[in-house]
Amino acid sequence: MIKVDLSLLWTIINLVVFYLLLKKFLFKPVMGIMEKREQMIADGLKNASDRQEEAETLKKEYESALSGAKEESVKIVENARVEAKRQSDEILADADRRADATIERARKTIETERKQALDGVETQIAGLAMQAARKIVDEETRKQGNQAIYDQFLESVGDAHDGKDE
Template structure:
């Protein structure tokens, strides 16, 4: 059987003292270090979460700025196209107005030249009529002479008319 002696009591006391010393100097500091390490890891995880949230927020801002820049570039291109369209329409209108003015001036010039030609023809006819009247008065008036003057007048008027046309 078991014998309870002093050796057993001293062994139990030594074990209890050893346990208390290990708890105070070994287990306590190791647990303290482990708690500090756990707290450090948790704070680093919290910091990592904060940094990740900031990064996500910045990413959202950058994406929004990028989409805004794309929209702005599309708007700038549309505005430039509209301005170019307006400028081209203005240039075409201006060219049409100038062409119309040139055509109108050409018509007026042609009309003026026609009027001048008509005035010249009228003056020529009047001169021929005056010459015929003068010959009539100088030669006297006879049926045969009148017919000859009339034919001569028509011949000269026809020649004058033909030269004006060419």
């Protein structure tokens, strides 16, 4: 016989509540999104199918119109080639301009970041030098017992460091 205790009952209740919450707040919205997405894909496929049918119809019309006029078709094809070449040249020129602009922006960004990095390194080096000098002077003043030398050094180094930051 299965022993039913209070914790098993609470676990079952929790699972049922959890399932109902998932069903309401997760399954329904996700299914709604999936149905919308499915409808959007179906519409896209239908539009593509319609456009393909239109293209087939236009192709047949053009073939019938061009079959009787070889000279005219040669002119049309030649004009289309010239236009395609012109558009291709325009697209390539525009792409070159954009690429050059992007490269120039990247170079400027790199240069700016390099300068910032160098400035940061210089600041860190100055700080480390100040700490090292402070430790050396501190040891010397302890040995000599001369607090005035220490204070004078800190003032002169502090003034020099403040002048570099500006």
